[in-house]
Each structure stands twice: as structure tokens, then as C-alpha cells.
Amino acid sequence: MVQTTPRAEKLATALLDAVRIAPQDWHRLKGNRRARALEQAAAALVYLLKENDAEALAHLQQAVGWLDRSISAPPCPTHHH
Numbered sequence: 001m002v003q004t005t006p007r008a009e010k011l012a013t014a015l016l017d018a019v020r021i022a023p024q025d026w027h028r029l030k031g032n033r034r035a036r037a038l039e040q041a042a043a044a045l046v047y048l049l050k051e052n053d054a055e056a057l058a059h060l061q062q063a064v065g066w067l068d069r070s071i072s073a074p075p076c077p078t079h080h081h
Contacts, residue, residue, distance in 0.1 A: 004049045012049050016042040030073040037066035 019038045021029045029035045044059035065071035 004051070009046070009049045012042070012045045016046050027076065030076070033066045033069070036073075037063040040066065 016039070019035075019042050021035060021039055040059045040063035044056045044063065047053075047056035047059060062071070
């Protein structure tokens with residue numbers, strides 16, 4: 001097994017922080033497939049480095065779903081009638 005380092009985890013976390021959709025951008029980007037896939041893939045990398053394979057897989061599946069259009073953003077709960 002490849003040994004991960006604290007530096008790798010720190011870099012992956014910094015990447016996730018850099019690509020995470022900020023609350024003020026949520027409505028504008030919630031349906032942006034590339035932005036959502038990027039965020040999910042970065043999160044998967046963090047979990048993979050932390051040896052949490054189940055969470056890494058869940059985030060990778062979400063990333064793929066955004067890219068292959070098998071998932072989409074649910075309606076905003078604050079805007080439903």
C-alpha cells in the first residue's frame with residue numbers, strides 16, 4: 001500500500017477548499033456540471049488519502065454522475081412553493 005503523507009492530505013484539502021462552491025455562489029453554480037464534478041472529485045481525493053474508501057467512492061460516483069448527466073441539482077428548498 002502506498003503511504004500517504006500529511007503534506008499530500010494538506011495539498012488535497014487545499015485543492016478542495018479552492019474548488020468548493022462557496023455559499024454565495026451556490027445558486028449560480030448548483031447546476032454547473034463541471035463545477036460540481038470538480039468539487040466532488042476533490043473531496044474524493046481527500047477521503048482517499050485519509051483511507052476512507054467508502055466516502056471516496058461515494059464522492060467519485062457523484063462526480064461521474066455530474067459528468068455523465070445521470071444526476072442533477074434538486075430544487076432549492078427555500079424556493080419551493
